[in-house]
Amino acid sequence: MEISSLSPFKTDTIIEPFRIRSVEPIRFTTMEEREQLLKEAGYNPFLLKAKDVVIDLLTDSGTGAMSSKQWAGMLESDESYAGSxxxxxxxxxxxxxxxxxxLIPTHQGRAAENIFFTTxxxxxxxxPSNTHFDTTRAHVEHAGAEARDLxxxxxKQPQSDHAFKGNMNLExxxxxxxxxxxxxxxxxxxTVTNNSGGGQPVxxxxxxxxxEIAHKHNIPxxxxxxxxxENAWFIKTREDAFADKKPIEIAQEMFSYADGCTMSAKKDGMANIGGFLALNSDELASECRNLEILTEGFPTYGGMAGYDMEAVAQGLYEALDPDYLRYRIRSIxxxxxxxxEAGIPIVQPTGGHAVYLDAKQILSHIPPTEYPAWSFNNALYLLGGIRGVEIGTVMFGKQPDGSEKPAAMELVRLAFPRRMYTQSHVDYLAExxxxxxxxxxxxxxxxxxxxxxxxxxxxxRLKPIKGS
Known part of the structure; x- marks a missing residue:
């Protein structure tokens, strides 16, 4: 047979667009061990030691694997205090x-938020925002302002069907x-994507x-x-006008409508640490740099080592690679x-970095004031050593005046570290x-x-109500 006569191979299977060259061992624990470990941690998965977790989906922030190009850049870094x-x-x-x-570099995203909102x-x-996440809300409220979600x-309806559930209500x-x-x-x-609302795109x-509304009223x-x-990929695949655009072109247009951004480079910067505040205003940048020097460091490092800046500079481009994004979104x-398929209620459609379980439906017998999402998250650790995070009334129920009210949704977020887990890990997770x-x-x-x-x-620190 002539090689040229072969028909192209077609497959719907999406494989990881990378090879693994370094591995990290996982320590397996028994259910009896995990029960004791969780009790010692005050029934708070945040307080568990990482070595006692089988699959860690607490966050996708700074927990992914870096590429060979990022590591190479780190070796070539310039650690000069000024002008690196x-x-x-x-x-x-x-x-x-x-x-x-x-550009105002910071050691991570919440430091950029602190500088920005303090200023x-x-x-x-x-x-106003579509939905402020936890640290954003905390920094806004620490400054005495109100963080309003729109x-x-x-x-706010986990089972509803909408391509862009992260959109802000313009009215x-x-x-x-x-x-x-x-x-x-x-x-x-x-916020792109909208983390608190299920990782949904805008x-x-x-x-x-x-x-247009902001600038009509002279509001930054x-x-x-x-x-x-990840948001750029959703725009490419769900907004017809952008189907033929490259992710980097879509990202550039997204930012073109704004006056600045805050960024945790531990997410789509593909790095283990780092963040930044970027903006156009000369006057505001000057004010923010003054605070940066006080709280983070000199403006040409701002809390980041040179090798961290190298990793982020490379990682920002790697996050926009179409093959990576296709794999990333499909793995979720x-x-x-x-x-x-198993009948488990989740936020639909799945978001960009995590699967969100709808604990309000799953544990309908537990009222929000008894923290159903926290309960189901702990059950995942007890059964299989899985660590996720509650996004519900524990995280968002306490109000600035000290009162408490139920959160809009009771979710368990299972956030996937980038380039970290394989399909067999996900199959075990599903079980x-x-x-x-x-x-x-x-x-x-x-x-x-x-x-x-x-x-x-x-x-x-918490306790089960029945056992307390």
Missing amino acids: SSFYKLESAVQDITGFKH IAKKGDVI VIDKG KLQDTIREVGSEDIPVIMI SMANIKGVS FFIDACRFA SYLGDKLT VIISAYEQRKKLEGYKIVDSPDVLRHFSA
Whole structure:
């Protein structure tokens, strides 16, 4: 047979677009061991030791595997205190992708949020977003302002079907501006993808719409860009006008509508640490740099080592690689499909970095004030050593005045570290979740016995209500 006469091989299988050259062992524990470990940790998965976790899906922040090019760049880094060449490499990458004039590097995303909101926000201000995530909300409230969530209604309905459930409600945004007044809205934010709402994307049309409203009222518009590349892929695959665009071109257009962004480079920067604030305003950049010097470091390193800046500069481009994004999004939907086939309610459609289990439906016998998502998350650890994170009333229920009200949704987020786990890990994960779901009637609620005033989910200690 002539080689040229062969028909092209066609497959629907999406394989990992990388090879593995270094491996990390996993320590397996028994259920009896995990029961004791969880009790010692105050029934808070955050307080478990990583070595005692079989599959760690607590977060996708800084937990992924870096590439050979990133490691090579780290070896070539410049660790100069001022004027490091690694800074200028990172600056070039950020300016190329975002188009923003000024780069303010920080050790991670929440440091960028701290600098930004400390500089712009004051008591009585309102900062609208589709949905603020936990650290963003905490920094807004620490400055005395109100973090107001304006996601579309379908974004708060886990089973609803909408291609862009992370979209901001433009009518509510306009109502907020009329109610509050533009002078008391220092910035309008939008999170891409919308982490608290199931990792759901925001459409280009919505980003443009928010931008137009903001600029009509002379309000700066900023993007929380942690997962900008994943959002760009959803725009490419779900918004017809962008089907033939490259992810980097889509990202560049997204940023073109904004005045700046905050970024945790531990997500779509593909690095283990790092972040930045990027913006166009000369005056605001100067104010933020003054605070950066006080809290982070000199403006050409800002809390990052040179090798970290090298890793992020390379990682920002790797996150926009179409083959990587195709694999990344499909690996999430693969688990979502298996759970949906088993009848387990999840946030639909699956998001970009995580599968979100709908604990409000799964544990309908446990009221929100007894933390059903926390309960189901702990069950996953007990049964199979799986560590996820609650995004529900423990995380978002406590109000600035100290009162508590149920969160809009009770979710368990299973966030996938980038380039880390294989299909067999995901198959095992599905088996554990299905087993926990089949035993859901045995699960009980929890109560908080000790917690801090801010971001309590990180260090709170709880007890099962039945056993207390």
